[in-house]
Amino acid sequence: MASVPDSDVRGRPAAGEMNGAVLTVRDLSVEYAMERGTVRAVDGVSFDLDPGEFIGIVGESGCGKSTLLFAVAQLLVPPASITDGSVVFKGRNMVGLTDKQMATIRWKDLSVVMQSAMNALNPVKTIAAQFSDAMRAHGVTAKAQVAERSQEVLRMVGIDPVHLKSYPHQLSGGMRQRSMIAMAMLLTPDLVIMDEPTSALDVVAQRSLMVQIKELQEQLGFAVIFVTHDMSLVSHFSDRLMVMYAGRVAEYGPTRQVFDHPLHPYSIGLMEAFPSIRGPRTHLTGIPGSPPNLASPPPGCRFAPRCPKVMTRCREESPELYPVDGTLVRCFLHADGEARDE
Amino acid sequence: MSDPAARTQDRADPAGSGSMLRTEGLTKHFRIGSMFSRHMLHAVDGVSLEVGERQIVALAGESGSGKSTVARLLAKLYKPTGGEIYFQGHPLSALRSRQDVLRYRGEVPMVFQDPFASINPVFRVSHGVLRCLKLHRGELSAAERHEEAERVFEAVGLTPAAEVLQRFPHELSGGQRQRVGFAQALALRPKLILADEPVSMLDVSIRIGLLNLMAQLRDEQGVSILYITHDIASARYVADRLIIMYAGRVAEQGPTEEVLAHPKHPYTQLLLSAVPDPRAPLNVGAETDRGEPPRVIDPAPGCRFRWRCPLAIDECHQVTPELTELGPEHEAACHVARSGAEVRAFG
Numbered sequence: 001m002a003s004v005p006d007s008d009v010r011g012r013p014a015a016g017e018m019n020g021a022v023l024t025v026r027d028l029s030v031e032y033a034m035e036r037g038t039v040r041a042v043d044g045v046s047f048d049l050d051p052g053e054f055i056g057i058v059g060e061s062g063c064g065k066s067t068l069l070f071a072v073a074q075l076l077v078p079p080a081s082i083t084d085g086s087v088v089f090k091g092r093n094m095v096g097l098t099d100k101q102m103a104t105i106r107w108k109d110l111s112v113v114m115q116s117a118m119n120a121l122n123p124v125k126t127i128a129a130q131f132s133d134a135m136r137a138h139g140v141t142a143k144a145q146v147a148e149r150s151q152e153v154l155r156m157v158g159i160d161p162v163h164l165k166s167y168p169h170q171l172s173g174g175m176r177q178r179s180m181i182a183m184a185m186l187l188t189p190d191l192v193i194m195d196e197p198t199s200a201l202d203v204v205a206q207r208s209l210m211v212q213i214k215e216l217q218e219q220l221g222f223a224v225i226f227v228t229h230d231m232s233l234v235s236h237f238s239d240r241l242m243v244m245y246a247g248r249v250a251e252y253g254p255t256r257q258v259f260d261h262p263l264h265p266y267s268i269g270l271m272e273a274f275p276s277i278r279g280p281r282t283h284l285t286g287i288p289g290s291p292p293n294l295a296s297p298p299p300g301c302r303f304a305p306r307c308p309k310v311m312t313r314c315r316e317e318s319p320e321l322y323p324v325d326g327t328l329v330r331c332f333l334h335a336d337g338e339a340r341d342e
Numbered sequence: 343m344s345d346p347a348a349r350t351q352d353r354a355d356p357a358g359s360g361s362m363l364r365t366e367g368l369t370k371h372f373r374i375g376s377m378f379s380r381h382m383l384h385a386v387d388g389v390s391l392e393v394g395e396r397q398i399v400a401l402a403g404e405s406g407s408g409k410s411t412v413a414r415l416l417a418k419l420y421k422p423t424g425g426e427i428y429f430q431g432h433p434l435s436a437l438r439s440r441q442d443v444l445r446y447r448g449e450v451p452m453v454f455q456d457p458f459a460s461i462n463p464v465f466r467v468s469h470g471v472l473r474c475l476k477l478h479r480g481e482l483s484a485a486e487r488h489e490e491a492e493r494v495f496e497a498v499g500l501t502p503a504a505e506v507l508q509r510f511p512h513e514l515s516g517g518q519r520q521r522v523g524f525a526q527a528l529a530l531r532p533k534l535i536l537a538d539e540p541v542s543m544l545d546v547s548i549r550i551g552l553l554n555l556m557a558q559l560r561d562e563q564g565v566s567i568l569y570i571t572h573d574i575a576s577a578r579y580v581a582d583r584l585i586i587m588y589a590g591r592v593a594e595q596g597p598t599e600e601v602l603a604h605p606k607h608p609y610t611q612l613l614l615s616a617v618p619d620p621r622a623p624l625n626v627g628a629e630t631d632r633g634e635p636p637r638v639i640d641p642a643p644g645c646r647f648r649w650r651c652p653l654a655i656d657e658c659h660q661v662t663p664e665l666t667e668l669g670p671e672h673e674a675a676c677h678v679a680r681s682g683a684e685v686r687a688f689g
Contacts, residue, residue: 060545061516173405202404202572207616229545235620259620273547275579277602277617284579286550290515 022190022223023049023072028085030064030071033078039294041067041080043247051190054217054224056234056255058270059244062291065227066195068244072225073112073193074102090190108138111184113177115196120180121168127154127179128164134186153182156216174205181213185220192217193225198233210237231270235259243267246292246302253327263329265307301332309333362430362534362566363416363450364392369424370411374639384638385411387590388425390665393534398560398567400577400598402613403587406636409570412587413538416568417452418443430533448478451527455539457519461511468507471495471526478530494525497563498555517548524555534566535559541576553580574617578602586610589636589646592665596672606674608651608687615688645677652687653678 030042042064049055059065070076072087074094087094089110094102106112114120122130131150140146151161157178168176177197184192194213198206214237217224226234234241234255241255243264251264262268269287289306292298298305301314313332321328322335370386373379386408393399401409414420416427418434427434429446437443454460461470468491475487482490495503498521511519520540527535537556541549557580559565571577577584578598585595586607594607605611636646643662648654657677665673666680679685 060547203574203616203618204404204612207618230618231546232618232620235618270547271620273550275550275553275575277575277578277614277619281578281599283554284550285554287547288551290517290548 020050021048022051022053022090023225024086024088025072026086026088028068028071028087029083030067030076030080031083032080034295036295040083040297041247041294042071044085045244045249046085047242047249047252049191049223049225052217052221052223053240054214054226054238055240055242056231056238057225057227057242057244058229058231058234059250060229060291062294063244064247064294065229065244067247069112069193069195069225069227073106073110075112103137107134107184107189108187109189110191110193111187111189113180113184113192113194113197115199121176123168126165126167127171131164131183131186134183138187140187149186153185154179156185157182157212174201174209177201177209178212181209181216185216188220189222191223191225193227195227196229199228199230206233213237230274231259232274243270246297247294248302249321249328249330250303251327251329252321253329257325257327263324263327263334264303264331265309265333266303269306269308301330361428362393362395362397363568364390364428365412365416365425366390366428367425368412368415368422368427370408370415370420371423381639384590384641386415387641389587389590389592390425391585391592391595393566393568394583395566396560396564397583398556398569398581399583399585400569400571400581401585401587402571402574402577403593404572404613406589406638407587408590408638409587410538411590413452413536413568413570416450417536418446444478448530449533450536451530451532452536452538453520453523453527453540456543457516457523458511458543461519461522463511466508466510467514467522470522471507471529474526474529490529491525494528495522497528497559498522498525499551500525515548516544517551520544520552521555524552524559528559528563528565532565534568536568536570538570539572540569542571542573549576550579556580574602574613575619586613589638589641591646591662592673592675593647594672594674594676595665596669600669600672604669604672606668606672606679606685607647607676608653608678608685609647610674611685612650612688645675653685 026046028042028045029040032039032041045068047055057065057068067080071082074097076082082095128150132146135146135149150164154161154164159175159178159182163171163175171179181197198209201209210233226238228234238255240253241258242249243251243258243266245266251258251262251267258267262271272284273286275284287306292302292305300316301319304310304314307314311332319330319332319335321330324334368386368389371382371384374381374383389412401412403409411420415422429450434446437446461467471491471494472487475482475490491507492503495506500506500518500521514522541552544552553576556567556569560567569577569581581598583596584598584601586593586609588609594601594605594610601610602614605614644660645658645663648658651658655678663675663677665675667673668679676685
């Protein structure tokens, strides 16, 4: 985005690639209005997404990752609302658009695949009927065209087109998720937002679906925002990885780099939280404690109460995102990275 | 508190082989469709497994493999179509009186998958555990019940116990709620806990804590645990033995490390190859396998994995493979593996 100054490195480790981003999120904040005041669930998150790029967003429940995703898709409902920042999609700020204006963008340019396909599909309509609804709403009305495209997208996700006549309950969990993804592809969007689409599936089905999403993405060139609590899932698929903690970005950088050299103590903890199937069997501890209550976040670094490397400073001041070798990390341990770079 | 050792003695296991629970040809079929339908879903077919004392046994498999049905059969929530369950050497079908069944349920409690649905939201968390104590351990006075509730809450790491007991479920995180589930089970002084996917709904960062808790319960309280899961990596982390189920049958079983180091059944290999591991390069090759559920409605004889198996031979289509010992305590039900051929189907 031309309007974004080059010096703003906060959302973007690799400066200079700013032009041509399909999505630019700047200082996005979301607040829930509660009885006892507001809860800031997403706090000043910035990132860019290039066409065809795959970004993974990970963190524990309650870290704000799903809220962020809903905010990007303009799907927040009261008491949640965007209080600050912008979401510029294909040159247009979507924050503040009316539902009617958003309706022209949804499905066509931007589609969302929700966590539970069982609940996202209409149980009393066939797959074909639901596909044609989405297409007709965007002006594709010719029956032959609708049928042809419906068959095409189902084939893309590896489902026999005979299942167009099926109702959701007649499909397996994996097939329902696949048909949701097929539905998202109907109008060849530029951006597909996915909220844990594989969490209800078995490992075998999960891996197969991930490989397929990646193949479709490479073939059709859409960008993906993929939210999950399972870091290992996106390790081989996402280009960049954002680790969120308590509503803020804790670490953000190229996926491989974050996996091989995690900088933030939280990322390191997450990485060591899941047992490996190979290698030696070691005792793991996970991350003790739980994320802070966002109604009254701790002063200073929000991870400080759980951090094994906490310093006095962490409890008093709030760390910024410091750039270290193309990765951004919100931790005082790496504050000198900034000085070195400049 | 009465002496738990004395209680065990009067129900001594005649087989006495250190086996806590054993099943023989356990079978459960469900009728599909109307009452008169002749279509049967073979959820569990001839499963023989064993859980030893102070042992965590992982029962792993995909959805629809019958692992939860096995758990429910063991919990006496379902009546088996065939086969028998022996608990400490005694057949369960011989349990007649309500008291016997109640005692069995106390000794073999279940921890459920969904910590958000398995605790009554309108009562404080003390309610469930106190009710368990009242129902199963009538000898305790009200004060003793409170003491015991605090003890089990502390044992599962819910501290300060007195304070946590007074909270409502919504005030607890998912991990804490699941610990409440284990505390309730522990209050019954169980011999064997049936844990049906106890960590699958929890965050990755919380899971390890629960897995460590299970190991701790085994080591410190001496309970056995049947850990039902689809996550092989977590099974490896806690389990002494691993049983892989596919389509209602045991595909492979043995000591965890032995099975994982030398998987004999093609399905075990497929499962292992699909586990995401950021530390290893992406394993490509088996992604043509869509992970579609097996056909278990009126299955014909033959290996149930044959439709997905790249190594299937004629025999697999005609004869149902039985478990055969292929390594130390290591059994697999595969014709190809039994023939001595090197099985390298996936990964």
